[in-house]
Amino acid sequence: MVNWKRSSVLIRRTVGYSTVAALVCTGVSLLFLVVVGSKDDESSRARVTGAWDRVVPLIREGFLPPVLPAGKDMAIQVLNTRNEVVAATPQLAHKPPMATFRAASASVHAERVLCPPAGLKGCMTVFSYKVYQPDGPWLLYVSAPTIPWYGNTAALSFAIGMSLLMTAMTAAGTFHVAKRDMTAVDAIRTELAEITATHLHRRVPVAHNNQEEIKLLAGTVNDTLDRLEGAYKQLRQFTSDASHDLRSPLTAMRTQLEEALMHPDDTHWPTMTAAVLSGVDRLQAIVTDLLTLARLDARAPLDLSPTDLGRLLGGELDRRTYRMKIVKDLRQNVFVDCDRLRITRLLVNLLDNAERHATSQITVSVRADGPTATLEVLDDGAGVAPEHREIVFDRFTRLDASRDRDSGGTGLGLAIAREIAEAHRGTLTIQDSERGARFVLRLPIREAPHTAGRSEHRAGHTGLFSMPVPR
Ligand SMILES: Nc1ncnc2c1ncn2[C@@H]1O[C@H](COP(=O)(O)OP(=O)(O)O)[C@@H](O)[C@H]1O
Ligand SMILES: [Mg+2]
Structure with missing residues (x-):
């Protein structure tokens, strides 16, 4: 099927280009032949005029020999007033007049194509001239081969030959290039068909003798495969991390429950239930974070509204209680769409x-900061080492130190935070600081809306700030 389609594409492309070439060649050849034809016609007429120039003075001066010098392919006859042939070129000597027509009474010259003129062979253009003599008008007949529209056969053969040659060369060239390109595309297609999730490391061939477009295509396909492979590896890692993080609390809960069932009398049930519940909390936290990430990944539309960032965060900070001292430096009127x-x-x-x-x-x-709104969260802890400042944003990344400090985190908090920043066309990074970790969020700033006061007010009334944040 593929082979048949391939051949049909090859044939169609070759025939298409050859037809165009043939049409162009035909057009050019026609033009060339018309020019040659008119040139040949002109030179034939010039020769006839030359014969007239030579013979007429002889008639006028009375020195006309009965046999005129032979022209190459021209025949001449001179007729007196009684229509008797008085002079002729050798091929018509002693023969009857080659034609009988003459110019209408007012004019001197007439011409006709005769096939053939009397005493000659083939089609000839016969020119008839009146030469006025004292005894009346004499007639001079000059016959010359009729010039076809294309001039001569040599020109015709040349035009046909060149046209055929050009068409054949175009056909061969098109076939060759099309076949080479199709072979390259076939190689890409075959390789792509074989690349499955298990062979994502393979790449399509980039042949250097191919057309630029095909090289570009192969390059783009390989770039796409690079990205796919990266995304697939990430996904695999993510799945394995997620399974691992879900399994650990499950295994712990199962062990606690089995233990309790085996020794029901020795079990302090409230303590055991509290322990299992904390495992459930952890599972719930992971699943909630996973769901949030899935929604962010799916690029769920944001509910954007013009917001005074300082006021929004101030409200949130006031709402919660913290174990640490919170120092606030919140400038007002820094508006963002968020x-x-x-x-x-x-x-x-x-x-x-x-x-x-x-x-x-x-x-x-x-x-x-100019066109950006900057939010910073700075603590006075151990900070994040420069080499970890990117990987902490990866999903399920938890540095060893923090695993010891607190096992409650899911390792998804920063990944979610960065996704949120990027969804707002912003950035979230960890910057240098004198002490502790300095997280910096940058968002594009917007002009203060005219209704800013009202919108903040409304938000407060709808309870937006007091809505529970899923964790
Ligand atoms: N303020 C901070 N100071 C030091 N390390 C931090 C800080 N915030 C995050 N980290 C490191 O980044 C890791 C990833 O954070 P996060 O994605 O929120 O996961 P989690 O908080 O569940 O551990 C943390 O485990 C911790 O190692
Ligand atoms: Mg966290």
Whole structure:
């Protein structure tokens, strides 16, 4: 099927290009032949005029020999007033007049194509001239081969030959190029068909003798495969991490329950239930975070509204109680377009971490930096080493130190926070600081809306700030 289709594409392309070439060649050849034809016709007429020039003075002066010098392919006859042939070129000597027509009484010259003129062979154009003599008008007949529209056969053969040659060369060239390109495309297709999830490391061939477009295609396909492979590896890692993180609390809960069932009398049931419940909490936290990530991955639309970032975060900070001292430096009138619920979630994730790692104090600041609104969450803990400042944003990444400090985290908090920042066309990074971790969120700033006061007010009334943040 594929082979048949391939041949049909090859044939169609070759025939198509050859037809165009043939049409162009035919057009050019016609033009060429018309030009040659008119040139030949002109030169034939010039020769006839030359014969007239030579013979007429002889008639006028009375020195006309009965046999005129032979022309190459021209025949001449001179007739007196009684229509008797008085002079002729050798092929018509002693023969009757080659034609009988003459110019109408007013004019001197007439011409006709005769096939053949009397005494000659083939089609000839016969020119008849009146030569006025004292005894009346004499007639001079000059016959010359009729010139076809294409001039001569040599020109015709040349035009046909060149046209055939050009068409054949175009056909061969098109076939060759099309076949080479199709072979390259076939190689890409075959390789792609064989690449499955298990062979994602394979790449399609990039042949250097191919057309630029095919090289570009192969390059793009390989880039796409690179990205696919990366995404697939990430997904595999994510699945394995997620399973592992879900299995650990499950296994712990199962062991606790089995233990309790085996020794029901020795079990302190309230303690056991509390332990199992904490496992359930952990599972719930992981599943909730996974769901949030899935929604962010699916690019669920944001509920954007113009928001004074300082006021939003100030409200959130006032609403919660913290184990640490919170220092606030929140500039007002720094407006961004944001989904308030999600930005609050981002802040909560950063504050949760800061609280877990800070020694005594957390500083939260909001300010405008030119076209960006900057939110910083700075703690006075151990900070994040420069080499870990990117990987902590990966899903399920938890540095060893924090595993010891607190087993409650899911390792998804920062991944969620960064997804939220990117969904808002912003960035979330860890920057250098004198002490502790400095998380910096940058969002595009917007002009203060005219209804800013009202919209904040409305948000407060709808209870937006007081809605529970899923964790
Ligand atoms: N303020 C911070 N100070 C030091 N390390 C941090 C801080 N915030 C995050 N980290 C590191 O980044 C890791 C990932 O954080 P996160 O994604 O929120 O997961 P989790 O908080 O569940 O551990 C943490 O485990 C911790 O090692
Ligand atoms: Mg966290």
